[in-house]
Amino acid sequence: MDTYQYPLVSCIMPTNTTRRDFIPFAIHYFQKQRYPNAELIVLDDGAGAIENLIPIADNIRYYKTNKKLSTGAKRNLACEQAQGEYILNWDDDDWYAPDWITQQVYVLQQSGADICGLKDFYFYRPSEYAAWKYRYYNSKRDWVAGATMAYKRSHWQRYPYKDMQVGEDNDFAWNSKGKVFAHSYIDGFVSILHGNNTSPKNTKSWQKQDVATIEQILKDDIHCYKSMQTD
Template identity: 30%
Template sequence: MTSSSGPILNDPLISCLCVTRNRVPMLKRAVSCFQNQTYPNRELVVIYEADDPETREYLASIDSPIIRPLEVRTSPKLALGALRNISIEFSRGHYLAQWDDDDWHGPERLAEQMTAIQQSERPVCVLMRWIIFDELTKMAYLSATRAWEGSILAAREALPKYPELSKGEDTVVIERLLSERKLTGLDKSHLYIYTYHGSNTWERSHWEQKILPYSQPLSIESQMQVQRVLEIEGGQGESAP
């Protein structure tokens, strides 16, 4: 099968790209989610800054050839978009997946998105809905329908450079890919839980004005299931509703 970006190999290497800073407990969950992926041919690139010793120590304790940490300088201070571009340069995959450190990634995320790319013959896949969880209120919601930036999986040659912005850098990329008609959308919300924890890139007002008003609260049973998934490191043995 071919795509607009060229032939798709069987199980091509996917590089999951994670930028992190000073939140090892969340990073541990993201790493565990990566380790639990059913898609076989993958690597995790973790970018952190030189003044983050706890992250350095944690990553040094992981004995895995497919988890590849990279320490970067702290001066001059690099914007999030610049750090994402460094992770792309350091990665080896034919496909690239954004892998935010503070979210939960379901075990089938990479496999399902790669299948969607192969079936659509477009080089990029994003999730159109995902579950969102407010750690401050312990409430879980089903998101509105849109192309969610954090869920992007893209062929390397199709992914433009991120603008060197501290926030909103991935929205610029998504908007360009949409305009170029390179996206296919996958409506499987159980593959991703986006969390608001108080130290996200976007402030609380963005959450309350741009996300919550367009989201649907889950049932009490589903909310409890989401909390269980997030409490179990990597969600082992549980799946999102």
């Protein structure tokens, strides 16, 4: 394998026991990735262990901390364990396409950006069988959604996440003085809405979408969410 063409990518997944229903799917999406040189760092700060959900694999590493941490602190702790040239946020409750890592690495390499991701993306709430599209309209501030962020590890080392429960990703995009590039691979990611989302969601300004759009993107994976109790 040409490690120059495929530099190591570290996907970081902070999680805990409240996400037990979602964790197997998040790991499954990682294992389906076509990119040949990636690792998954799972960081668990929950009251109960989830180690039994983590498969034994050379490229998946599980870390448990007994101290409850903010989202920003968890991201930093996971990044400290990362060995890759690039780091991808891998949210434990969202959907990622099989070529997501490949596309993210390509964008970082071609754009010269420090951070890349999506500013426009889909939301899906299985419990209501409803979908929306979010669009970011502020042209004065470059931004990408935290769950879609990919960035150079060297950039994170210069500007680690702040110790914040909510908004640490926005701060990272806006205040880290890095070049931010929003790409258009909107079919590569779907944010899943449920009762335990970390940050509050306001659907009033979102564009309602036909769920058929989400079904076409997720394909067979849509059945995972149809059978889940998400609220």
